[in-house]
Amino acid sequence: MNKKFSVALLVVLLATLLACSRHDPAPVSPAPSASSTTTLPANGGFVGKVWMSTTPGRPLGSMMIFMPDRTLVIDSCFETYRLSEWGVAKDRIRWLEDTIPIEADVDLPRPNQLTLRVAGQDDDQTFVAASVPYVCPDMPR
Numbered sequence: 799m800n801k802k803f804s805v806a807l808l809v810v811l812l813a814t815l816l817a818c819s820r821h822d823p824a825p826v827s828p829a830p831s832a833s834s835t836t837t838l839p840a841n842g843g844f845v846g847k848v849w850m851s852t853t854p855g856r857p858l859g860s861m862m863i864f865m866p867d868r869t870l871v872i873d874s875c876f877e878t879y880r881l882s883e884w885g886v887a888k889d890r891i892r893w894l895e896d897t898i899p900i901e902a903d904v905d906l907p908r909p910n911q912l913t914l915r916v917a918g919q920d921d922d923q924t925f926v927a928a929s930v931p932y933v934c935p936d937m938p939r
Contacts, residue, residue, distance in 0.1 A: 837886055839904035849912050849925035850932070859934045862925065864891070875934030890917070 838845065844864055851860035851874075859875030864884055870893050873879035884893040890901045891914075902923075903915040910927040 839886070839889055839891060840906040843906050843909065844904055844912050847912075848928035848932075850928045852924045852926055853921070856923075859932075861928065876937055 846866055847863070849862045849864075851862075853860075857874040857877055859873075860877075861871075861873050863871040865871065868883055868885060870882045870884040871879060872882070872895075880895070882893045882895065884891055886892070887901055890903055892899060892901045894900070901917045903917075905913040905915070907913065912925040912927075914923040914925070916923060
């Protein structure tokens with residue numbers, strides 16, 4: 799084999815190997831998609847409301863909003879907000895936080911109360927429907 803042919807063959811093989819070894823990570827889906835609201839836990843009564851946390855130890859003004867378009871807004875008065883996609887997984891809801899899947903059972907003991915029983919956690923997260931208007935209090939000094 800001549801030297802030019804060997805170098806060209808080596809370049810083609812390396813390019814092929816590099817192209818084959820590259821892969822883009824597949825997007826992580828938060829839950830099996832369920833487009834019908836009849837499959838939502840708690841008859842979907844938690845969707846489209848602003849839920850303020852009443853769980854002790856949560857940051858002041860912590861809230862969750864499960865939007866009908868499957869966007870989940872998580873925010874508090876003193877932390878950066880988070881937008882995630884949420885969905886339904888069997889009889890639970892599911893979303894991602896920092897690539898970690900979170901699943902929770904939903905309970906609406908009253909129309910203005912929400913309880914999330916997060917899988918793997920002992921304590922329930924409790925919420926009440928937000929009152930309008932609501933303004934975050936000043937940050938404690």
